[in-house]
Amino acid sequence: MTPAARLSAAIDLLCAIQSAPRRPADATANAFFRDRRYIGGGDRRAVSAMVWDVLRGWRRLHWHLRETHGEISPRLLCAASALLSGMNMDVVRQLFSGERYAQSPLTSREDIALKDLEGKQLSSRQQTLAVRLEYPDWIEKTLKETFGPRLEDEMAAMLGTPTxxxxxxxxxxxxxxxxxxxxxxxxxxxxxxxxxxxxxxxxxxxxxxxxxxxxxxxxxQDEGSQLVVAAVGATPQHKVVDYCAGAGGKTLALAMTMNNRGRITACDVHDKRLAGAEKRLRRAGVHNAEAHLLVTGDKWAKRHSASFDRVLVDAPCSGTGTWRRNPDARMRLTPQDIEELVVKQSEILDRAASLVKPGGRMIYATCSLLACENGQQIDAFLKRRADFRRVPKEEMSDLLPAELREKAQFSLTPLRDETDGFFACVMERIVEPKVEAPKAEEPIAEADPAT
CATH class of the missing domain: 3.30.70.1170 (Sun protein; domain 3)
Structure with missing residues (x-):
């Protein structure tokens, strides 16, 4: 593809993403390229890179184009991204030549909106912190609770391209x-x-x-996700449930740590995800795992109450820890989403806890940066369930590196750990001490009246 054709495809993909605002951008991109199999691998990567540059700079691009009269279209966003990345205006105009596979020429309105951007930088100290670091204004207080004075450095790391x-x-x-x-x-x-x-x-x-x-x-699989599996510490002797298995990434890793022995049940509420997990399990040569679809009225949990050595709860969450990878998620997230997720996480924890046998462990994990989904969620659960405790640090899985075995819960961030943002906490269901029935007291012999 020519540079102009790549740009045109990027604009078309960005239009498709904007037309499905609640759908993840990577899912839209997969469908977009599946319908255009004539686009080769190198061109796909180039087109995707252009679009993801726009998504990562979404708020800053809109800030630069804030005085534009009329719609800030995908055409304008892609052109502005190119200019703010160092391209000059003459080259941008050539890409919008109107020739075969190229976009139609820039209108006078578009040209006026763009020409003042030449030579400028995407980030500016005139932008608010939330704009410059690409997060919603409403979430700043919550992020400060998590990071404190490290907020700016941590969120700047979130703007990078993930490995x-x-x-x-x-x-x-x-x-x-x-x-x-x-x-x-x-x-x-x-x-x-x-x-x-x-x-x-x-x-x-x-x-x-x-x-x-x-x-x-x-x-x-992101390194942070691998470390969540390491925290589970599943062995060939264990019976394990991956309670929110999704497409089975952690189920696959658990089977590996168990050397394809023991038993894993991968649970989820989405049948298509479980079907995808089963395909991945077959390709990986896993044969100690089975899938179970969780449905309303299901008696499976009741039948398996208190029967698992390890229960992994990779809970649905805000995904704020994956913003490097999924920058479009920043735009979709709302305060109502957080409120609903916190309630859902609490309910899932309570249901999953019933599966843990005494002496067994439940590992709660998210790919969130937010305290309300992480440590605060665990604190609230432990107040409800006196039969659970955080595992002492000396009992943490030796599959974890030493620096993550310092306590029962840990957080990972792109800045500090070069991973996605993750949280994990290891809890143990307390074994109730056996209380022996008191022995019957010997009757006190009465004195013989004859003596």
Whole structure:
């Protein structure tokens, strides 16, 4: 594709994303490229990069175009992004040439709106902190509760381009073998710093097209997500439930730590997600896991009450920890979403807790940065359930790196840990001490009246 054709495709994709505001942008992009299979891999990555640059700079771009009369269209946003990235106005005008596969020429209104942006930077000290760091105004107070004086540095790290993290499937390969397999396909990965099974690639790479992926040697999984699995500490002797399994990423990793033994039940309320999980399990060579669809009136939980050694609750959350990866989520999130999620998380915790056997563990995790979804949620649960406690640090899973075994819960951020934002807490269901029935007292012998 020519540069003009790539720009035109980026504008079309951005239009598609805007027309489905409640749908994740990556889902829209997948459908967009699936319908245009003639667009090659390199062009797809270039088009996606343009669109994601716009999504990452959404509030700042609108700030620069705030005095524009009329609609701030995908055309304007893509052109402004190019100019604020260093392109000059003459080149931008050429990209809007109106020739084959190119967008129609800029209108006089568009030209006027854009020409003053040449030579300027996307970020400006004249912008408010929320605009400059690309988060909604209403969430600033909540973010300050989480980060305090580190807010600006932490949120600046959220503006970066995420790495592509992989998890080696130890059921089929070790890390060296996976590295060699990727190297043979011209993908240079490096080991991750914290996860013992992780590999890292820069930027978007065609991993799913590799033989290593097709053979199940590797899975795409952020290092932070891998560390949540490490916190579970599941072994071949355990019976485990992945309560909010989704597409099965953590189920796959749990099967690996269990060496394909024991038993895993992957639960979710979405049948399509579970169907996708089952396909991934087969490709990875997992045969100690089964899927269960949670439906209203289901008796499964009652039948399995207090029967699992480990219960992983990867709760639905705001996803604020994945804003590097899903910048469009910043625009979709509302205060009402947070209120509803906090209630849902609390309900899920209470239901999942009934599955944990005495002495067993429940691991609560989110990909959220917000205290109300993380530590505050755990504090409230432990007040409701006196039969649970945070696990002492000396009993944390030895699969975790030493720096994360300091206490029963930990948080990860892009700035400090170079992962997505994650939270995890390990809790144990207390074994009730056995109380022996008191022995019957011996009757006191009465004196013989004859003596």
């Amino acid at each position: 592509l993290d992989l998890r080696v499937n130890l059921l089929k390969a070790d890390r060296d073998k996976a590295l060699d397999a990727l190297r043979r396909e011209s993908l240079k990965a490096v080991p991750t710093k914290l996860s013992p099974w992780g590999l890292r690639l820069d930027g978007r790479q065609p991993v799913t097209a590799t033989q290593a992926f097709r053979d199940g040697l590797i899975e795409i």
